[in-house]
Amino acid sequence: MMIHSFIVARLLPRLAWTPYGQRAATSLLTKPFLALHLKDETGILRAPNLFVVTHEKPNWPGSEYFVLDGKTDDSLRSLTVVPPLPFKVPLYLSVTPHICATFPDVEDSSHLLNDKTYQLDDISASRFLAALKDAGPSIYAPRVTGSDEEAGPDWDTWSGYTPREVPGIIEFGHQVVLFFESLPFDSLTSSFEVSLFDEILLIRQLVLDYSYEGIWRVISYIDDLRRQMASIAASGRIFRSPSLSSGQDGCSYPSFDPLHPSAVALQSLPVIHDGDPPGEVEPEDELADDLRDEEMPVLEMHMAAKTPAVLAEDIRIIALDSNVLIDRDGPLKEVLTSLFPPSRFQHSAEELLDRYVEYETLRASDGQLESPLAVVRDVARYLSIDVEDAIINGALQHHSRPRLLTDAVEVVKAIIEQGHVPIAIPSTAARAAVAPIEGLSLELFDIAARNPPLSWDAILSFCKDSHQISRPTQILVVSSDLYRICESASQAGFPTAFLKVKGSRSGHLSIPTIAPTYTLTQVADLLQILHDPQCAPPPPEPVVDRANPPFRVRDAYQCTRLLGTGSFAYVWNAVQVHTAASVAVKFELIHPTDPPTIPYESAVYAQLYGVQGIPRVHWSGQDMNANVLVMDKLGPNLEQMRLFCRGRLGLKTILMLGEQMLATIEQVHAKGIIVRDIKPENFALGFVEDYRRLFLFDLGLAKLYLDRTGAHIPFREGRAGIGTPRYASHNVHFGLEPSRRDDVEAIGILLLFLLHGRLPWQGICAPDILSKLRRIGEMKRGKPFADLLSQSPAFFTPFFEHCRALEFADKPDYAYLRRLLHDEMDQNGWEYDWQYDWWQAGERGTLLPEEYKLDKRWVEPVRRVLDTL
Numbered sequence: 121m122m123i124h125s126f127i128v129a130r131l132l133p134r135l136a137w138t139p140y141g142q143r144a145a146t147s148l149l150t151k152p153f154l155a156l157h158l159k160d161e162t163g164i165l166r167a168p169n170l171f172v173v174t175h176e177k178p179n180w181p182g183s184e185y186f187v188l189d190g191k192t193d194d195s196l197r198s199l200t201v202v203p204p205l206p207f208k209v210p211l212y213l214s215v216t217p218h219i220c221a222t223f224p225d226v227e228d229s230s231h232l233l234n235d236k237t238y239q240l241d242d243i244s245a246s247r248f249l250a251a252l253k254d255a256g257p258s259i260y261a262p263r264v265t266g267s268d269e270e271a272g273p274d275w276d277t278w279s280g281y282t283p284r285e286v287p288g289i290i291e292f293g294h295q296v297v298l299f300f301e302s303l304p305f306d307s308l309t310s311s312f313e314v315s316l317f318d319e320i321l322l323i324r325q326l327v328l329d330y331s332y333e334g335i336w337r338v339i340s341y342i343d344d345l346r347r348q349m350a351s352i353a354a355s356g357r358i359f360r361s362p363s364l365s366s367g368q369d370g371c372s373y374p375s376f377d378p379l380h381p382s383a384v385a386l387q388s389l390p391v392i393h394d395g396d397p398p399g400e401v402e403p404e405d406e407l408a409d410d411l412r413d414e415e416m417p418v419l420e421m422h423m424a425a426k427t428p429a430v431l432a433e434d435i436r437i438i439a440l441d442s443n444v445l446i447d448r449d450g451p452l453k454e455v456l457t458s459l460f461p462p463s464r465f466q467h468s469a470e471e472l473l474d475r476y477v478e479y480e481t482l483r484a485s486d487g488q489l490e491s492p493l494a495v496v497r498d499v500a501r502y503l504s505i506d507v508e509d510a511i512i513n514g515a516l517q518h519h520s521r522p523r524l525l526t527d528a529v530e531v532v533k534a535i536i537e538q539g540h541v542p543i544a545i546p547s548t549a550a551r552a553a554v555a556p557i558e559g560l561s562l563e564l565f566d567i568a569a570r571n572p573p574l575s576w577d578a579i580l581s582f583c584k585d586s587h588q589i590s591r592p593t594q595i596l597v598v599s600s601d602l603y604r605i606c607e608s609a610s611q612a613g614f615p616t617a618f619l620k621v622k623g624s625r626s627g628h629l630s631i632p633t634i635a636p637t638y639t640l641t642q643v644a645d646l647l648q649i650l651h652d653p654q655c656a657p658p659p660p661e662p663v664v665d666r667a668n669p670p671f672r673v674r675d676a677y678q679c680t681r682l683l684g685t686g687s688f689a690y691v692w693n694a695v696q697v698h699t700a701a702s703v704a705v706k707f708e709l710i711h712p713t714d715p716p717t718i719p720y721e722s723a724v725y726a727q728l729y730g731v732q733g734i735p736r737v738h739w740s741g742q743d744m745n746a747n748v749l750v751m752d753k754l755g756p757n758l759e760q761m762r763l764f765c766r767g768r769l770g771l772k773t774i775l776m777l778g779e780q781m782l783a784t785i786e787q788v789h790a791k792g793i794i795v796r797d798i799k800p801e802n803f804a805l806g807f808v809e810d811y812r813r814l815f816l817f818d819l820g821l822a823k824l825y826l827d828r829t830g831a832h833i834p835f836r837e838g839r840a841g842i843g844t845p846r847y848a849s850h851n852v853h854f855g856l857e858p859s860r861r862d863d864v865e866a867i868g869i870l871l872l873f874l875l876h877g878r879l880p881w882q883g884i885c886a887p888d889i890l891s892k893l894r895r896i897g898e899m900k901r902g903k904p905f906a907d908l909l910s911q912s913p914a915f916f917t918p919f920f921e922h923c924r925a926l927e928f929a930d931k932p933d934y935a936y937l938r939r940l941l942h943d944e945m946d947q948n949g950w951e952y953d954w955q956y957d958w959w960q961a962g963e964r965g966t967l968l969p970e971e972y973k974l975d976k977r978w979v980e981p982v983r984r985v986l987d988t989l
């Protein structure tokens with residue numbers, strides 16, 4: 121029996137077991153089992169040929185089993201194994217008719233396991249045994265040397281297969297957990313009962329289909345997107361329709377201006393990892409990455425405190441946030457849409473307003489007073505649109521006159537009628553609009569000029585002096601701004617009423633850090649509460665996860681969960697609390713000795729501002745002892761997408777992605793920057809509106825290749841490799857300074873990887889890292905690469921010929937490279953329709969719960985068996 125590969129796994133319970141997983145877990149819990157993939161004579165791996173080997177005698181209904189080298193039980197067919205396995209206890213190799221059903225012409229499973237055809241060879245047998253003997257589960261990985269040599273015993277054991285690369289297995293410390301589908305498989309359980317063994321088969325398929333942690337991310341991304349699409353479409357926002365390159369739509373590329381402030385800023389910073397001495401190059405060892413991650417200090421950040429709800433029993437004063445009385449958003453939208461008409465800039469009024477609110481909050485948290493001109497300037501910068509101040513001022517004067525909301529006067533009147541004193545929380549924007557409301561106290565406008573503008577102490581002392589109250593609980597603060605007004609008022613001990621106005625964005629968020637005393641859906645409800653404060657029960661106290669407390673950056677970005685960790689940084693999922701926009705916040709603790717990387721990366725992003733396919737930075741700077749970068753949130757990366765699509769992407773998807781990569785890299789190069797770390801993990805899909813676009817991120821290794829005069833950096837040799845060896849160009853392996861040609865070659869290698877799911881130099885062994893890197897370089901220059909090209913679509917050959925013919929300072933012919941990909945699309949009769957593999961259910965594509973279709977090979981036999989019962 122020739123073992124192709126095997127997996128030893130220990131099934132452990134997870135928190136989110138499905139009923140499906142639970143059943144398997146209770147049966148197999150803590151019993152390691154070993155699954156063999158068998159090769160048949162043709163050498164083709166038949167995926168369904170999975171056999172489970174255990175120490176335990178199988179007693180699953182309908183299962184057949186063989187005893188491996190067992191002499192104990194004559195009634196069982198013993199499988200002769202050559203050479204005999206030197207273990208004492210019998211091992212049972214289980215087979216069920218269901219497996220055989222995948223070979224329609226074979227009735228009996230024993231045909232699959234006749235002793236003539238299947239034997240364990242020496243190496244397999246010893247590995248098999250070693251793996252079973254090993255108390256902790258282990259994973260077999262073939263050793264390939266990358267040359268003709270035999271791998272030596274002390275060679276670097278880095279195989280290129282990491283636990284994460286073996287489907288379904290994720291390592292936690294010394295144990296291995298098999299991740300199962302954690303989505304509810306209602307359809308599966310309702311349609312037929314499955315035996316435990318069937319479950320194992322199904323689990324195997326699930327493992328193949330989903331497995332990794334990253335796959336959860338893809339599933340939730342697609343799920344999220346589908347849910348959000350409807351609400352976005354309804355909100356009037358626009359799904360940005362991507363275009364391939366500015367070259368195609370007639371605009372010119374942004375070009376390198378060495379005197380541009382962002383270029384000057386980047387030039388002034390030392391380049392990170394530039395020609396590090398040999399030996400410091402990081403291998404592509406994910407395990408090592410994991411270990412490094414574990415050593416990272418914990419990010420300790422201040423969290424927004426949870427506030428106690430305050431019962432308003434003796435409220436005397438109603439403090440109204442002016443946004444409850446005036447329509448500020450309407451006029452602002454008019455200003456913004458007149459400056460940036462959606463027909464020209466593809467931004468909806470909603471989106472423009474979100475940007476305005478975001479920049480206003482950032483400015484306020486910087487202690488800068490509201491200045492609509494400055495805020496609109498920020499919005500224009502974000503959109504990469506040049507607008508003169510005079511034009512902005514003109515638009516502001518023309519449109520931005522705040523108007524009273526229709527029921528504002530009635531609300532104030534009713535408050536007065538009920539014997540309360542209404543005051544308006546100061547806001548310069550409200551000054552003119554609320555002035556005409558009779559009976560509304562306006563004295564508080566004076567404190568608007570203070571910095572910070574809103575001071576709850578000042579409001580309290582004002583009310584104490586002029587209205588003889590003694591406690592904050594006598595003042596009810598009413599606002600439609602949950603986070604800026606209600607939250608801070610609650611924290612200061614004031615009872616609050618949050619008015620969830622229709623369409624309010626932040627009102628959709630429920631971040632458990634605040635406790636407004638009341639939540640109202642219309643102003644009229646406020647009158648009811650004022651009449652009888654007990655009529656509306658206060659909401660339950662928010663539950664905050666103390667082990668993983670949420671925290672807020674710049675009063676604006678609420679971090680909710682960790683998205684990922686890199687070598688230097690933590691990346692958190694965050695929402696802009698006033699606009700509900702999704703962002704990613706990257707943190708790096710400020711360390712007394714380690715050089716910071718985020719300021720450098722921010723400078724790179726600043727230089728690439730406005731480049732299509734590069735995420736936009738919302739804010740960067742320092743907060744809470746960390747360097748912080750707030751940027752567009754992205755979806756899953758290409759590696760996750762590849763795994764989601766079962767290890768490989770189809771040619772059409774690859775061509776579409778390739779064209780985008782080339783379009784982006786062309787623009788990045790045009791801004792004077794080379795990326796130097798092209799890899800699937802650094803390309804991610806856009807989030808929500810940009811879900812079809814591919815983005816390049818993690819630019820910590822990027823560098824300016826043009827100097828202050830616009831001249832190309834000099835050619836150098838003997839440089840330490842930089843980037844990721846799997847995708848680096850052949851030159852980088854031999855110490856040549858990278859330039860534009862190396863970025864485009866790396867894109868080619870990445871496309872080959874996505875197409876084949878594996879590259880020949882993965883998993884090779886060598887005595888040490890440096891010789892391994894050299895060997896990979898030789899493989900990239902030699903026959904293995906030529907063989908790879910011969911098994912790949914023909915356009916790859918001229919693609920690499922072009923990249924490799926370029927001199928160091930040459931500009932690649934991006935249009936030519938794109939045309940190669942485009943012609944391949946044409947030859948296959950494909951349209952560039954942005955329909956990637958992962959959107960299509962089927963052979964490769966998404967298998968979301970409702971779409972989950974079991975492979976016929978699994979379902980049919982089970983159905984047939986059930987039919988005969």
Ligand SMILES: Nc1ncnc2c1ncn2[C@@H]1O[C@H](COP(=O)(O)OP(=O)(O)OP(=O)(O)O)[C@@H](O)[C@H]1O
Binds near residue numbers: 685689819
């Ligand atoms: N804008 C983003 N949106 C969503 N997730 C992100 C974003 N940026 C980073 N991430 C997640 O955080 C992880 C780490 O980020 P990143 O790669 O930028 O950090 P790094 O320390 O520079 O990592 P590396 O070691 O790869 O250089 C990424 O793998 C990705 O999962």
